[in-house]
Amino acid sequence: MKIIRKIGVITTLLFAFLLQAQEVTSIIHKMKKDQRVDTLISLDKNNLLEYIPLTVIKGKYPGVTYTIVAGVHGYEYPPIIATQELMKEIDARQLRGNLIILPIANVASFYRRSAFVNPLDNKNLNTAFPGVASGTITDRIAHWITKEVIPNTDVFIDIHGGDANEDLLPFICYYDRQDDKTEKARQLCEASGMEYIVSYPYNILKSEAAKYAFKQAVQDEIVALSIEAGKLGVVQEENVKMIKTAVYRMLNHAGVYKTKNDERNIQKRYFANQSYIKVPVKGIFYSDIKAGEEMIKGQKIGFITDDFGNILQQILAPSDGVVLYKIGTPPVNVGETLMCIGHYN
Structure with missing residues (x-):
């Protein structure tokens, strides 16, 4: 090289x-x-x-x-x-x-x-x-x-x-x-x-x-x-x-590079555990849920349809928590991470 x-x-x-x-x-x-x-x-x-x-x-x-x-x-x-x-x-x-x-x-x-x-x-x-x-x-x-x-x-x-x-x-x-x-x-x-x-x-x-x-x-x-x-x-x-x-x-x-920081006291939120929803079936994903929203176990969070609009599967929240990230576009494929839910400490 x-x-x-x-x-x-x-x-x-x-x-x-x-x-x-x-x-x-x-x-x-x-x-x-x-x-x-x-x-x-x-x-x-x-x-x-x-x-x-x-x-x-x-x-x-x-x-x-x-x-x-x-x-x-x-x-x-x-x-x-x-x-x-x-x-x-x-x-x-x-x-x-x-x-x-x-x-x-x-x-x-x-x-x-x-x-x-x-x-x-x-x-x-x-x-x-x-x-x-x-x-x-x-x-x-x-x-x-x-x-x-x-x-x-x-x-x-x-x-x-x-x-x-x-x-x-x-x-x-x-x-x-x-x-x-x-x-x-x-x-x-x-x-x-x-x-x-x-x-x-x-x-x-x-x-x-x-x-x-x-x-x-x-x-x-x-x-x-x-x-x-x-x-x-x-x-x-x-x-x-x-x-x-x-x-x-x-x-x-760390004392590596001194700067003037905003000293406002920002309330921290901590997540020590995560749940992952995997895509169960290839299709088109519909959901109004956005990253950062709080979820309740069993809540309906979206559904997946086939190419003709027929609903293949409803998606439910597996646990309480906050959506850290999710697929934000329609196409989904089997095995992909559809959503990651963080759990408060």
């Missing part, structure tokens, strides 16, 4: 160099303080869509390394646009430590406007971790992040939103591994200022595939969390702002 392009963008001077794609550690170590480097990492020189954009910002002061990843799903636009704006705004002279930023982790999915999967191999990057060095492009992206980015990270922030067909309630989440890393992730979630905080059970062995990007970081004993904001394949300015605010608040809380 070779870097196919090198661009030095720094607050005080230009900086560029050529090295092996694997050597993220070398990029950080060779940089001087108060510098930024933008680089394209090539995973296949014969395919112009098989690369990863990488930005490293080295602060004026020593400190820990935060990684921000957006665009694991290329159709989730608010995280990508928020990260673009963060890169423009963050001043290395005010930064303590380093920032590693992957602004569009899944380039082919983004530029080909492909929901969920990379169109070059039809694989979902967010189920591919830890990846395979000799696999298809999705496998290699996951492998590169696992081997080159996560080991250089102290805190891993994976930013997502609702994909092209998903209606979603903005929330921030972490895996409850019940250790000191979990507690640090929980504290950062609290500091984010987001109203809804979701904790997922962590129940896999070290030998099992993590599948998800920030779960891979957790498995590798890195503090990790994920922001979810945005929906239905559209850039909503309020969600872009929410993501940026959450990132700035967490960096400020």
Whole structure:
């Protein structure tokens, strides 16, 4: 793997160099303080869509390394646009430590406007971790992040939103591994200022595939969390702002990047358990329920028809709770997650 392009963008001077794609550690170590480097990492020189954009910002002061990843799903636009704006705004002279930023982790999915999967191999990057060095492009992206980015990270922030067909309630989440890393992730979630905080059970062995990007970081004993904001394949300015605010608040809380935050006391709501409704039959889904609405067990929440409008199945809420995300467009296929319901602690 070779870097196919090198661009030095720094607050005080230009900086560029050529090295092996694997050597993220070398990029950080060779940089001087108060510098930024933008680089394209090539995973296949014969395919112009098989690369990863990488930005490293080295602060004026020593400190820990935060990684921000957006665009694991290329159709989730608010995280990508928020990260673009963060890169423009963050001043290395005010930064303590380093920032590693992957602004569009899944380039082919983004530029080909492909929901969920990379169109070059039809694989979902967010189920591919830890990846395979000799696999298809999705496998290699996951492998590169696992081997080159996560080991250089102290805190891993994976930013997502609702994909092209998903209606979603903005929330921030972490895996409850019940250790000191979990507690640090929980504290950062609290500091984010987001109203809804979701904790997922962590129940896999070290030998099992993590599948998800920030779960891979957790498995590798890195503090990790994920922001979810945005929906239905559209850039909503309020969600872009929410993501940026959450990132700035967490960096400020950690002493990495000082900002003036809104000090309003935001009431938090916590979800420690989730129920998932799977699509029982292929068809056309009708529902007036929106993400964020509260459900009562047994409540009718929609129905699925066949191609001619005949009702195939009524959909009932399996439990009380709040809709975290749901399919927000008519077509549904067997086995897809129709709706995720969060349960208050």
